[in-house]
Amino acid sequence: MIAVRKGKTKITIDYSKCGPDGVMDPRECTKCLKQCDRPVFHLHHVIVDGDDPWDPSYWQVTPVYTSQCTRCMRCIEVCPVNAISVSW
Ligand code: SF4
């Protein structure tokens, strides 16, 4: 049974820790995506400012469907660089 959570959940990713400019390439980790049993996160390519905005190595995780979050905090526990925060 999925727990019902009241109020809006805010999930943020610190892209200085995981993302195109971060210390972690999310494609080499994906722990948050594997741990979350809800369709919250999306791993996708991004276009950034710079010499080659279309560089295929630019990827990030975006919390898209935050209303699906059950606030279990497993994503925070498994993130190796503490890039995720969940609040409400
Ligand atoms: S807190 Fe739980 S449900 Fe919410 S995004 Fe993280 S792993 Fe998914």
Ligand code: SF4
């Ligand atoms: S668990 Fe953390 S480091 Fe790994 S992909 Fe998710 S946000 Fe990035």
